[in-house]
Amino acid sequence: GAVVSQHPSWVICKSGTSVKIECRSLDFQATTMFWYRQFPKQSLMLMATSNEGSKATYEQGVEKDKFLINHASLTLSTLTVTSAHPEDSSFYICSAREVWASGLYNEQFFGPGTRLTVL
Amino acid sequence: AQSVSQHNHHVILSEAASLELGCNYSYGGTVNLFWYVQYPGQHLQLLLKYFSGDPLVKGIKGFEAEFIKSKFSFNLRKPSVQWSDTAEYFCAVSQNSGTYKYIFGTGTRLKVLA
Numbered sequence: 001g002a003v004v005s006q007h008p009s010w011v012i013c014k015s016g017t018s019v020k021i022e023c024r025s026l027d028f029q030a031t032t033m034f035w036y037r038q039f040p041k042q043s044l045m046l047m048a049t050s051n052e053g054s055k056a057t058y059e060q061g062v063e064k065d066k067f068l069i070n071h072a073s074l075t076l077s078t079l080t081v082t083s084a085h086p087e088d089s090s091f092y093i094c095s096a097r098e099v100w101a102s103g104l105y106n107e108q109f110f111g112p113g114t115r116l117t118v119l
Numbered sequence: 120a121q122s123v124s125q126h127n128h129h130v131i132l133s134e135a136a137s138l139e140l141g142c143n144y145s146y147g148g149t150v151n152l153f154w155y156v157q158y159p160g161q162h163l164q165l166l167l168k169y170f171s172g173d174p175l176v177k178g179i180k181g182f183e184a185e186f187i188k189s190k191f192s193f194n195l196r197k198p199s200v201q202w203s204d205t206a207e208y209f210c211a212v213s214q215n216s217g218t219y220k221y222i223f224g225t226g227t228r229l230k231v232l233a
Binding site: 032034041042043044045046049057093095097106107108110111112113 | 209
């Protein structure tokens with residue numbers, strides 16, 4: 001159980017185009033989903049917290065107009081990188097937290113990641 | 120601000136050597152603690168987690184970690200490493216309130232020599 005998928009697993013796009021990445025919780029409902037970014041040989045940096053039915057909360061330094069997040073249902077969140085540039089090339093990872101999760105048992109389930117390369 | 124420190128950035132060991140990777144966090148409230156492993160070119164995998172109870176937690180692949188509340192630490196251990204343990208290891212801490220977000224450490228890159 002507790003499987004999170006991401007689509008696509010990798011994408012190559014031209015500079016200036018927009019790219020959408022999907023994150024789905026396959027066998028559970030997720031009130032909250034998180035989006036991370038990982039540069040090569042670095043740790044995961046939280047970009048934003050996405051709550052179903054409400055606006056995402058972005059971490060300091062993350063451009064909300066650049067990285068659009070939509071959490072339209074309890075099983076789907078999307079991250080759209082708008083007007084992508086080579087410096088946006090990175091590994092994007094999502095995670096999901098179950099609806100029933102209490103504060104004592106706060107576990108996120110991670111997706112396999114999406115590798116974005118902007119030419 | 121909350122932070123998670125992994126002091127060992129690069130560790131090189133020979134096979135069969137014992138491993139201990141440090142993880143310290145700065146947060147005074149109740150926390151959940153995690154260790155993840157990322158093999159080269161692969162995605163994040165959960166090694167073990169601590170929510171409450173016995174502070175010595177056993178995980179997969181022979182790994183264990185000990186939560187020492189007084190030291191704000193959650194060190195990862197393995198008595199005998201294998202070449203296949205070569206990977207990057209991340210410690211993560213989450214608070215049990217608010218956004219429940221994770222704070223990740225900077226990671227420790229482990230290389231095991233055959």
